[in-house]
Amino acid sequence: MYRREKQILVSLISTILILGFYSLFVYQKYIAGNMEIINDFKFWGKAFLILIPVTIVAQIIIHIVFFIINKIVTNEDIPMINDERDKLIELKAIRISHWVFIVGFLLSMGSQAIGMQPWVMFITLIYSGFFAAIASEIAKIYFYRKGF
Amino acid sequence: MTQQELADKTGVTRQTIVAIENEKYFPTLELAFRIALVFNTPLEEVFSFQIEDEPKKN
Numbered sequence: 001m002y003r004r005e006k007q008i009l010v011s012l013i014s015t016i017l018i019l020g021f022y023s024l025f026v027y028q029k030y031i032a033g034n035m036e037i038i039n040d041f042k043f044w045g046k047a048f049l050i051l052i053p054v055t056i057v058a059q060i061i062i063h064i065v066f067f068i069i070n071k072i073v074t075n076e077d078i079p080m081i082n083d084e085r086d087k088l089i090e091l092k093a094i095r096i097s098h099w100v101f102i103v104g105f106l107l108s109m110g111s112q113a114i115g116m117q118p119w120v121m122f123i124t125l126i127y128s129g130f131f132a133a134i135a136s137e138i139a140k141i142y143f144y145r146k147g148f
Numbered sequence: 149m150t151q152q153e154l155a156d157k158t159g160v161t162r163q164t165i166v167a168i169e170n171e172k173y174f175p176t177l178e179l180a181f182r183i184a185l186v187f188n189t190p191l192e193e194v195f196s197f198q199i200e201d202e203p204k205k206n
Contacts, residue, residue, distance in 0.1 A: 085167060147173050
């Protein structure tokens with residue numbers, strides 16, 4: 001497996017872990033035993049706003065740890081340059097993730113159009129962002145392996 | 149010359165050089181010229197291209 005693919009795999013796993021732990025934390029601290037909070041817009045606003053910096057900081061820490069462990073184990077450096085092929089793959093992956101997110105966004109709006117509870121919209125938005133990120137990483141691995 | 153040396157001289161990753169060799173990636177014209185310059189040979193001696201499907205004529 002190429003170094004770049006390892007890096008993408010780390011991003012993929014860390015995205016899953018971060019949202020998993022964050023969801024668990026929010027559920028245990030705020031939602032468990034207080035189910036009426038899930039229809040509170042203020043709660044969801046805070047949950048969204050806190051998730052963004054938590055994800056960024058956690059991703060940075062996980063990648064630094066990965067660089068260190070990778071260097072110790074394999075004694076190889078992760079390439080710092082982002083060449084034309086990397087940029088092209090990045091663009092293709094972003095396009096796919098945008099489509100996934102748009103589908104999620106439409107589903108979340110659809111849930112409100114048919115009169116579902118507001119929490120359904122927020123959960124759908126969070127998870128459409130999550131699946132968009134996952135789709136982006138999987139698309140990158142696919143393009144690196146298959147070529148185009 | 150190793151793939152890594154060529155990658156370093158052309159400013160791309162080794163993975164990109166491998167992809168070009170395996171015909172999994174078509175480099176931009178700029179990168180193609182850079183590779184040709186490294187080998188100090190004309191572009192058409194480094195790369196060749198064949199049209200597989202003729203475009204339909206109106």
